Amino acid sequence: MRSVKEVLSLGVLYLGCALWLSSCGKADTDRILTIAGAANMQFALEEISEAFTAQTGIPSRMVTGSSGKLTAQITEGAPYDILISADVKYPDKLYREGYTLGPPRVYAFGKLVLWTTGEGVDPVLSALSRDEIRYIAIANPKTAPYGRAALEVLQHNNLDSLLQEKLVFGESIGQVNQFIRSGSAEIGFTAMSVVSAPQFENMGRCVALDSVQYTPIEQGVVVIRQKDSEGDNALLFRDFLFSATARGILKKYGYTTNE
Known part of the structure; x- marks a missing residue:
């Protein structure tokens, strides 16, 4: 027969094990x-x-x-x-x-698109060299993957040198979107996910770029x-x-x- 002390000790042990097992696999909902x-x-x-x-x-x-x-x-x-x-x-x-x-x-x-909110601006590569387009927004290719993809598209179409003076670099796609929405840039390269967002889906016009032209x-x-x-x-x-x-x-x- 076990002593009262042994029974109590076993009870504490079983309770501890039960609590540990019940916590396994559960998320810490207190931690953000x-x-x-x-x-x-x-x-x-x-x-x-x-x-x-x-x-x-x-x-x-x-x-x-x-x-x-x-x-x-x-x-x-x-x-x-x-x-x-x-x-x-x-x-x-x-x-x-x-x-x-x-x-x-x-x-x-991800998918790359040309996006504009300017009236009378065609979101196509052939329009980028036109005089009415002074600034083209692009994310920094050194730190932003969509910027690298945009640069690859320009290089594929032999437009990188021709348009160099027009390019305005944003720190990220977020800043590129600000340039385009505010009109600071007449057009720019951004992500399909942005123009698909409910906030922007009816804002301006966009064209998806040929995915074979970028990695x-x-x-x-x-x-x-x-x-x-x-x-x-x-x-x-x-x-x-x-x-x-x-x-x-x-x-x-x-x-x-x-x-």
Whole structure:
């Protein structure tokens, strides 16, 4: 027969085990997930984040910018939990340098468009050399994947040197969109996901560019390694990005995905 002390000790042990087992696989809904997202993903990511929170109860906040700048901030210690990039180059760099919990995964393929909000401006490549177009907005090719893609299109059509004096560089697609919307640039290269957003779908005109003229815009995601966290919430969000719900949202914003 066990003593009262032994019975109580066993009870505490069983209770501890039960509590530990019940916590396994559950998200930490008290911790806010910080998502670093490429500017082209701003609107789609807002919807995806809302759907994720509704399903898991995990709150999140988003920081947007060029993929290159966000990557630099991560290497400098920015407390981001996950990077949703506009390419795989920067996520792969972070992986190779030991900043992530695993290699990058491609969650979507982006599309490049020419967009204008100016009256009488044709959003076609042949119009870019016309006198009425003084400024052409493009994201910085050094840090923004959509800027690199735009430069490849200009080079493919032998327009890069001809239009060099007209190019106005934005830090990210977000700034490019500001240039175009405000009329500071008569036309510009941006992401299909932007002009597909409800806020902009009836604003101006756009034309999708031939995808064979630029390197496929593979958009990658990585979970950032944190000293004070195992990254469970970020891993859950990463997996949710490949769910049917998230894929449906991505397609609505003009992305293509691997089924």
